[in-house]
Amino acid sequence: MNTIIEGAIRAIELLTSGDRDVFQVMSVTLLVSGTATAISVLLGVPLGLWLALADFAGKQVLSSLVNFGMGLPPVVVGLVVSLFLWRSGPLGNLELMYTPTAMILAQAIIAFPIVAGFSFAAIVSINPKLRWKLLSMGATQWQANWLLIKEAKLGLIAAVIAGFGRVISEVGASMMVGGNIKGQTRVLTTAIVTEVEKGNFDIAMAIAYILLIITYGIIVSLTILQHEKKML
16 A cells, blocks of 8 residues: 555656656657557558448458457567567568567557457447438548548547557567667556566556556547547
């Protein structure tokens, strides 16, 4: 119990004092998780829309793969990405191993099926007759799809929240492909692990509080956007 209280006090001290190391780790965390989430949204939402609206052979197989990917262990993703990025791997010449770019790639792969799966569910939940009604009224395919996206706003932002929540809390893949290098690839989650290994439980708890504050702040912002009457 004392560690929890001491961690809260320590977190306030680190934030108010402008601790350079802490703010550097925070910036890397936001860069990596934010970029990975953006990539997963750019790829996942169109895939979810396509899966919901298109009829094609193998649709159920692809849908099942997306659902499977939603529960894919991050450490497995980290292992596979590592094998591709090692010097002996097919992408080794790019020298991305132990860089923020490698972490973004791994986290985007983790978040992508989550965003796609939630997006699919959001579009499917809309009355299927709505799209045909829009098309019969003269709307183009693009206009009809955009109106469906606006109609599914609640579910689509939930997809973004789910994807972001998964990657910002991720540890295994980040350590495997990023290496947890201080000043370069260390993020809040891996920093917590590092401090625990050192026995600095109060600092680990302080970093955990900072992680929770950042996560809560971003999710609150997305929730406010989710419940606005008009799509921004």
